Amino acid sequence: MAEKPLAADGLSPQQLLDLYRKMVIIRRADQEALNLQRQGELGLWGQFLGQEATQVGATVAMESTDWIVPSYREFGMAMCRGIDPGEMLGYFRGLTHGPWDPRRYRFLPFTISVATQVPHAVGFAMGCRLEGSREVVLCVFGDGATSEGDWHEAMNFAGVFQAPVVFLCQNNQWAISVPLRRQTAGSIAERAQGYGFAGVRIDGNDVLAVFSAVRSAADRARRGEGPSLIEAVTYRMGAHTSADDPTRYRLDSDLAPWSSRDPIETYAAWLRSQALLDEGQADSIDAEAEGMAEAMRGKLRRLPLPSPAASLFDRVYHDPPASFLKEREEFEATLEPVE
């Protein structure tokens, strides 16, 4: 990593440092969310430990007017888009289905059902083009999603109609307990050829490689040159979710080669070698991450309980008919105030 890689061209020292800062902050949020789950504050948490470079590099590579369509592990990407992490945790606490306004942040809701967001993203991208906008859609999924029928249909559709979409596979090598080799016989990236567009396989632990690949794929889509598939090879260092115990299906020795390729450690080493990061800066970023974690914890604990009537009735009709309003009144009459 001593040579300055091509990918760094076009990024200022400040931007290069900010990639590091974002990775440190989202990792701290990930750790804190896991703690909060262990403390009974969250129903579930899906760690993204080890995948910070892919999440940060890809988000930063998109323009702020572009859209991101996530699965459920892209909490770090959402943070990079400026969504408040404490508010977002309300989702994992079971308080709300949509803790942020997707239009404001151009970041669609998390999708739990694997691969269902991929056709959505393609349709969304087609819509952008029909409206004549220059917006591009980044669609994010894991390696497991590529085994789903939805994924194939979306790829095919995107290829045929040249949708302005960037498909980003976070290949973290595990679909819950199923290793990649048990469900994917060939290369994920090379499948793009069969759909009639470009596919690349990149080091998902190299934030600059991710940035570069996603930026050029987005540029192509914006120029009307159609979709791309990027397979970012990384590793899920944690459990699938807080309800999973990976020691039952993988060994410490499986992790070892990836521990030495930690995306933050390797990038920090490169930044230092380029005199772009000193200890003072690293300390102040750590302190910022610590402050973020504390604020996130406080915000989560102060989130209000949802109103039963609002949860059920508010988002059904834009202009509710009278019968529906009557039903709501009847429901509200069954509620009692809590002293």
Place this chain on the structure above:
Amino acid sequence: MAERTFVLPDLGEGLTEAQLVRWRVEPGARVEVNAPLCEVETAKAVVVIPSPWAGTVRTVHGRPGESIPVGAALVTIAAADEAGAQPEGEAVLVGYGSRTPGPGEVRRRPRSSASPSASTEEGVRAAPFVRQLARELGVDLTAVAGSGPGGRITRADVEAAARPDDRPGPPPQAPEADHDGDQRISVVGIRKAIARQMVRSVSTIPQFTEFAVFDATALMAARDAARHKGRPITPLPYFILAAVEAVRRHPLLNSSWDESRDEIVVKKSVHVGIAVNTPNGLLVPVLRDADQLSLEAIAERSSRLIEGARGGSLSPRDMSGSTITVTNVGASGPIETGTPIVNPPECCVIGFGAIRLRPMVVDSQVMARQSAWISISVDHRIVDGGLATEFLTALVGELEAIRA
């Protein structure tokens, strides 16, 4: 400083209890937010519980090995002022009912038709499984004072109410009465782990067993000599040492079958699992690198492991990673031998019977000799009868060649 009690949360989408593995703090300890408090094992995973507050630990509720229901007190902390002053209640997700709603918040009033017994249980706070248990045991929930958060009625409250007198309650895994009077015993913790491991053994490992009887006269003489020198020693260390020597000659017995690649992995180290009968069930602490240890070291470490297993003070790490296992078959009673079941993913388990006087033929004479049965069960994918016989022969040879 406000005292706050942290209750065990549901750690994995619908769990009802967890087993305490070990404490990482003691009463009086100062803890920061997120400092590790304890390790618990649920049906899904062993997890470390981080402290939700900064402060001083006042009370730890529960001992290692104990089963703790979700929603029961885990640790009481005198929280530092800042945290103690925060308005929020305890963890909201513990059954979704432990948080006291704030002013202006609303709760659904149960309709009288919601359940057959709802009219008599108005205002009762109890989880559905507790209500079901109450129905089965004929306990009127309106007459039970709840000991859980916010007056919630726990399973233990219902069980206590169902008992006719003041006898101490049964442990959490105690049998529950079924409709027919049959007993239903919930399977958690060690029992569950044993069940899983044994099913894995017999459903994935084709295994067979061979038996031998050996002359233990030399072994007992050596042991007596050691005792005279003030070293109280049991036959077990001799068994382990002999097993290690036999493995040295036949390394294939110290191996495992890698199902993902259809390969045999011959282990470099010899980590001997020692099956120990404990009040909670069978545990297998692991004597690491037994091939590097002297008889004295084996004796000292194995007795410490056995004590630890019985006392419940071992960590999961102390009980994992064995490459071959030894077990005592019939240490008491008139039992001669048995067929041990291979401890996956190992290849071989060795069962040693009790040493006692038996008639043996020595120099064409029937004599009363100290002797014992040995049985080995092996993974037939790795070891055929020929090799098993060679290994067992070597083992008998080692045992009969013991000198003080």
